[in-house]
Amino acid sequence: MHNIWLIAKREYLERVRTKSFILTTILIPLLMGGGIVVAVLTQGKPDTNSRIAVVSADQQLALDLQTEIESNKDHHYTVDVISPPDASTRTTLDGELANKQLDAYLWIVPAATPGARPTFSYTPRSDRAYGTREDIKAALRSVLIRERLSHQGMVASDVTSLMQPVQLDTTQAGKNDSSTAAYVTVIILFFLMYFVIMLYGMNVARSIIEEKTSRVFEVLLATITSDEIMAGKMLGVGAVGLTQVFIWLGTALLLTGVAAVQAMAGGQLHLSLNASEIIFFFVFFILGFLLYASIAAALGAMTNSEQELQQLNMVLVLPLAACFFAMGVVVSNPNSAVSVILSLIPFMTPLIMYLRISIVAVPVWQIGLSIALMLASIYAVLWVASRIYRVGILMYGKKPNLPEILRWLKYS
Structure with a gap:
């Protein structure tokens, strides 16, 4: 030994x-x-402000989407609503993308038949803006669900309450740490x-x-x-x-x-x-x-x-x-x-x-x-x-x- x-x-x-x-x-x-x-200090801090345009003939849908996108807690977005669009709208928006005055625009085409879902066309300035695309998709889902619930006769306050995120108590028994x-x-x-x-x-x-x-x-x-x-x-x-x-x-x-x-x-x-x-x-x-x-x-x-x-x-x-x-x-x-x-x-x-x-x-x-x-x-x-x-x-x-x-x- x-x-x-x-x-x-x-x-x-x-x-x-x-x-x-x-x-x-x-x-x-x-x-x-x-x-x-560094991760903790940057966590929860919004990214650089992004400017997005929402184009739709349905002004109420565009305004609801504007509110939903701008309420994002993780990123700062400025949303411009263009309703209704004209013949030169797309050309103008493409020019702003090229000049870096705009980060992306969402074009909403009304549904062909009553009760159907509109179609959406998303044009970003950079294909790497994956986070922005996902935020817009999440906002669209929320707005469309709200709209469908409202059409079913639910009161606006009930819809808002239903759409609130669920809070879970993740504290384990005998532990105080998250x-x-x-x-x-x-x-x-x-x-x-x-x-x-x-x-x-x-x-x-x-x-x-x-x-x-x-x-x-x-x-x-x-x-x-x-x-x-x-x-x-x-x-x-x-x-x-x-x-x-x-x-x-x-x-x-x-x-x-x-x-x-x-x-x-x-x-x-x-x-x-x-x-x-x-x-x-x-x-x-x-x-x-x-x-x-x-x-x-x-x-x-x-x-x-x-x-x-x-x-x-x-x-x-x-x-x-x-x-x-x-x-x-x-x-x-x-x-x-x-x-x-x-x-x-x-x-x-x-x-x-x-x-x-x-x-x-x-x-x-x-x-x-x-x-x-x-x-x-x-x-x-x-x-x-x-x-x-x-x-x-x-x-x-x-x-x-x-x-x-x-x-x-x-x-x-």
Whole structure:
């Protein structure tokens, strides 16, 4: 155990003193924090004022549409009503579009038969103004529904009351934080776990390749075993990852609790974390790191250069990437059969199970089963990796093939 501690201490101290560790520890929180602050500061602020023209022979319809568009809370619109149009209206509007005096115009053609819906022609100055087009479509839907309800004999006040947006109470039992903040926090931790496991898992493999290249292993193996070297490297590199995560989370919690930062963000910038989420984050982070670091150690022992390692890193990346594709399914229905099965697959458990735990109350037996399956998988992978490692670290020059790797597993 003493030898494992010495290797882990050496790996840890070497990495925390590097410029890359210091820069990433400082820059990543700054970049993420700056992005969040900018997003919060710009949230709810209207875009630059856009000028739109509504052309219709039905003046009342055009005026109702004008009111609906200009009442948009997210964007500022100035709507000009042209009713009725004449022969030169379209030419005039096209000229204003060309001169950038107008951003878009909507041409409404009356229905051919009573009770039918009018036809609409939208002409923007730029095809990229997707948001403006969607706002106009939403306004049209509201106006047409109001008009149809009014024709059915409903009083105007009743129509207005019916068309009001529905307000939902999203406060979860036992929580005072908004659901939006909780969801954002979960997503941030999800991506944090993904990047740290992938980054530091690969660092284990790179460390092995560096020492194989310098022949340091030949000296180390004179005094300690290969299993102790592998265990020390995994613990040391894993401790570096945990250190960085602790610093990032601590900085985030401190900054979001500062009154000045909250005042800058209008009180909207905060992380929603409870004790169980933090505990499960570190539990699954450690289990996930051990699993992927074991694989990375075997890959590092099998390869002789960074180029060869790059060819095999898909073994690490693919299971983690699969979690991204499954993320939408899990978030939309975390208790579905698919979500449960995915969260019990050991290579996906750290990310998917943690995501489920953060969103819904997962049954205790599922959490226990996922941890048990992960521990069994870690033991199996470590058994295989240690046998590949003890032979592979002394193999130079030739890249081993699959039959040769299988022979390594039989060596005692």
